[in-house]
Amino acid sequence: MKNDAIGVFDSGMGGLTAVKELNALLPRENIIYFGDTARIPYGGRSQETIMRYAKEDVAFLRKHAVKMIIAACGTVSSIVGDRPFVTDLPFTGVVLPTVETACRLTKNGKIGVIGTPATVRSGSYVQAIRKIRPDAEVTAQACPLFVHLVENGYTDFQNPVTRLVAEEYLDPVRRAGVDTLILGCTHYPVIRDIIADLMGPDVQLISSGAEAAKYARRCLEERNLLTDRETPGENTYYVSDSTEMFIENAGHFLHQNVVGKVFRSSL
Structure with a gap:
């Protein structure tokens, strides 16, 4: 089991930010x-x-041999x-x-959360923060267009559409005076x-995918499930729609070529 894979899933490509951190x-x-x-x-939904x-x-x-599963989807x-x-x-x-x-990094106790409408509606981040920091001031903001913009490659730093939407x-998050922002x-x-440019240099950004990857490493270490393989691991990607679009956009997330590693599969 130690040499089984880590399974990661997401609604689209966003979970690749967790994969990138796991690879590192x-x-x-x-x-x-x-x-x-x-x-x-x-x-x-x-x-x-x-x-x-x-x-x-x-x-x-x-359906595959996996030893851990990460829901890399907020x-x-x-x-x-x-x-x-x-x-x-x-x-x-x-x-x-x-x-x-x-909660560990905030200095002024003001934490921002940005996410999909379903994530914000659920109140999950707010509830979890207040269990750890009951005194925290939390500002949550839904950003429904961000996923579409990223999935379609509108990611350039100077892209006027993405910057306008982000502004x-x-x-409201910036005006709330947060010093820590959860992505x-x-x-x-x-x-x-x-x-980061719009929030300013005094606001720390916390990546949910990266934090999940760090947690996964700790979890596997504690259970003695880290691989004993000496060779580099391999990533295999499955999607429920176009492999071509996934391959084209994966570079924005992974900064590597995934040609030959992506397969289409129905659920």
Whole structure:
């Protein structure tokens, strides 16, 4: 089991930010990634639909030999919350690891959260923060267009469309005086530079995908499940829609070529 893969899923490509961090932290681990690109975005769906999609995503990953599953999707992580989801394998979403880091780093106790509409509606980040820091002032802002912009490659630092949208979304968060901002969707680190520029140098940005990857490493270490393989691990990607579009846009997330590693598969 130690040499089984780490399974990662997301509604689209955002979870690749977690994969990138896993590759850096655990370079000898194999990773199997599933992006449900045919049904993106999850953020505007009902809780019942999101749970159904998430269970189907997990079932797909479990067709392969995996030793841990990461829900690298802020929306799924927010809806699942503390409910039993995967119980016989190590499992994590992105909410708790991210909140723990944000609560540790904030100096003024003012924390911002940006995410999909479903994530913000769920209140998951706000509730998790207040369990750790009851005195925290939390400002949550839905950013529904960010996923579409990232998935379609509108990620350049000077892109006028993305900057205009980001300015509108981030204005209330900036005015709230936060010193720490949680990027509560794994797509958002791809436009991190734009967000950082608009928020200013005094605001720390916390990537949910990166924090989930750090948590996964700790989890596997504690359970003695790190691979004993001496050779570099391999990433294999499965998508439920076009492989061509995934391959084209994956470079924005991974900064590497994934040609020959991407396969289309129905659930």
